[in-house]
Amino acid sequence: MTAIDLDDGPLESVRFTGLKPGPKLIVLGAVHGNEPCGPTAILRAIDDCRAGRLKILRGEVTFVPVANPKAFRQKTREGDRNLNRDLREKPLANDYEDRIGNPLCALLRQHDALLDIHSFRGEGEPFVFFGPQNNRGELEPFARAEEEAALAGCLGVAIGIHGWLDNYARLLAIRARLDVPRLAVTEGYGTTEFMRFCGGYAVTLECGSHDDPEAGEIGYAAIRNTLAQLQLIDAAMPALALKDVIEMVDVLLCETQGDAAEGPWRTGDAVPAGAIIARRADGTPVTAPRDGFVIFPNKAPKLGEAICHFGIAGSRGPAA
Template sequence: MAKPMPHNSAPLQAAAGLDDGPLESIRFTGLAAGPKLIVLGAVHGNETCGPNAIRRVIEECRSGKLVIRRGEVTFLPIANPKAYRLKTREGDRNLNRDMREKPLPANYEDRIGNHICALLRQHEVLLDVHSFRGAGEPFVFFGPQDNRGELEPFRQAQAEGAFAACLGVPVVIHGWLDNYARLIAAREKLDLPRLSVTEGYGTTEYMRFAGGYGVTLECGSHDDPASIEVGYAAILNALAHLGLVDAPAPATAGRTVIHITQVIICEAEGDKVEGDWKTGDALAKGQVIARRANGEAVTAPEPGFIIFPNATAKPGEGICYFGVKSTRTL
């Protein structure tokens, strides 16, 4: 017979410090067949446009102003309650990294991540609503083309691309996971602690792994009230596009499609972005993007766009990403 675990065991001590508050999800089921959509907010706790936009749509569903006729939609307004309560990006770690089931969770995000993964498996389509620091135009991240590769095999690129195009924002970007692999390789050359490629997996990557498809919507600046409106309009467009409600199909926005092709990594303290850039800003060939601590300029290798400029990058992090006009059409 197994001995009982002593009261002063390490696992119990670790568990005692975890936040065990529940995840609240709200589901509306139409009376006719249709796809199953899930909408997430506050995967990062300081990104409040998602919860605000989602709650607005929930109230319209409850009041009858918006009627789910077909399929199902599940709303998870606050995916990371601890971080949301603390008004921080994360509780113990970034929930939108290393998203997968973990039989022995090591921290709070592991614990809620297990439940979020279970929810994602119950659905076919994901809309994950985010915001970002600083100024910039809203944009959508979508996934790879159909492929049978090892990194992110996929077979619903056409449906996912159409979904990304319907959300009403002008810029759509792809190439995240391939570029994360480049970041790992660049870190290795600097003899920094090795990262696993699974660190690049977030909610949408897990959704594709589970057989569905999904996109990340970046609605704008964290504190800009307009970000809530972008999120709200995108949710309504998603419901109409998928046929869950009786509404005209949304028009596809005028779009810039960007393929991320390069990461510019911070190699030493003092490496920094040069210029007041925003994601999606156009770059001319040879234009200075960043400058090394020794004064060396980092320039655009060809005409393209800057993605995720990071003024506070530490060694091993991306100063920014570089992308080009994509050959893909949505």
């Protein structure tokens, strides 16, 4: 079988339906193909459901172990491009991610809540991304912030981060000054943003580094906690785990090839005002504008990519 034949293969999903009413949950893994923790955690949960160790009594759960089969088969972040950018239905598909994105979007529309399981490059503590407060704005209107924050708080990780889409808009404003292709703000829309657009709510769980053997365990525990929090199974409500909530407020871009993050910083690390967090190609240091947190430091960014995002202590808690 050729690679082209494999790329024509189906998107696998496994659904368990309880006999009593309840919410509909979807759990995704391997939106990026080099992140094995999602498939590991999800396949274990599927086995538990089939064996009766996890009994879905209410609502539904749909598991998608591998959301991007081509990237997963290649063990690369992307197949043709990043599936978690500009995710929406596209009647005329231009690449593999457009093609797989259509059935994936159709699945998302059928559900109330999404748990999207990821890992990240480099080192750092696991964390959860959640969305905006309730609002009627243009960028990401939303009306289910309380439910989403409650889900984020129960997953078992101590760090929560919000403000992604606003910060992505800031990134595009800076990028527009550079000699790089223009991007639309929809490039910042991935699985969670599409889910909110459809009237649901969603969180992205970052389980740690790609090669951390504990990442799959963190993802599996989060699945069990989510099933309990939504009461799809008979289990005690999981304990609140969030301790630090970070709001993304700024982004530092690679404006000249050679600009890069500097220092031992990891995602979620607290940095004091004035600490060096990056260095320009000409040797000029870039310092933290105030006390805050480093998010996704990149020591080898391409022109127009983020060197790092910067956050501050947020006022939102799990029930805000």
